[in-house]
Amino acid sequence: EAGVTQFPSHSVIEKGQTVTLRCDPISGHDNLYWYRRVMGKEIKFLLHFVKESKQDESGMPNNRFLAERTGGTYSTLKVQPAELEDSGVYFCASSQGDYRGLTGELFFGEGSRLTVL
Amino acid sequence: AQKVTQAQTEISVVEKEDVTLDCVYETRDTTYYLFWYKQPPSGELVFLIRRNSFDEQNEISGRYSWNFQKSTSSFNFTITASQVVDSAVYFCALCRSNYKLTFGKGTLLTVNP
Secondary structure, X not given: OOOOEEEOOEEEEOOOOOEEEEEEOOOOOOEEEEEEEOXXXXXXXXXXXXXXXXXXXXXXXXXXXXXXXXHHOOEEEEEOOOOHHHOEEEEEEEEOOOOOOOOOOOEEOOOEEEEEO | OOEEEOOOOEEEEEOOOOEEEOOEEEOOOOOOEEEEEEEOOOOOOEEEEEEEOOOOOOXXXXXXXXXXXXXXXXXXEEEOOOOHHHOEEEEEEEXXXXXXXXXXXXXXXXXXX
């Protein structure tokens, strides 16, 4: 069974450009999470989807970030326009089960490294 | 607010040595979950263990063991007889009732042959 897959693995863009990161969760997983780690800092929660609905987007840094999960399958995270401080690794994770409880294990992807020059 | 502190930024050991990775957490919740994840060079975060706040039993899984002490808010991870393949970044994390995890900064473990 395929794990959580993320694309691209690495993206290098210039300040002001747009980048879209994609995450394909494990098939059947209703819960999808985005996290990111900027250089030297902790991995931080960005948002949580349950199917196509945003359950919690309290970690989204600002309105330059837009996450979608149309149809409740894969998700995209768009950064527009990108700034230098957006550089980091963006992780996607998915889990089964009720969003209110930890009924399933959380599986992470390999991350998408974003470099903004 | 929740916080996880991994005071050790980097640890370097020689193969077969035992090594303990420290994790101290802060939370006001009475129900919470603690995790350890391993991040090998390939980049993905690999789940190692999950513990809930009501279960203070220590756990052993092969060469890995975990010591959960609520009295000191610590959840330390020990690797016995370390191997080169254990080299990775290890993250401790905390959450309430869903997977909105609060991570520590991670500890880079290097096991030298």
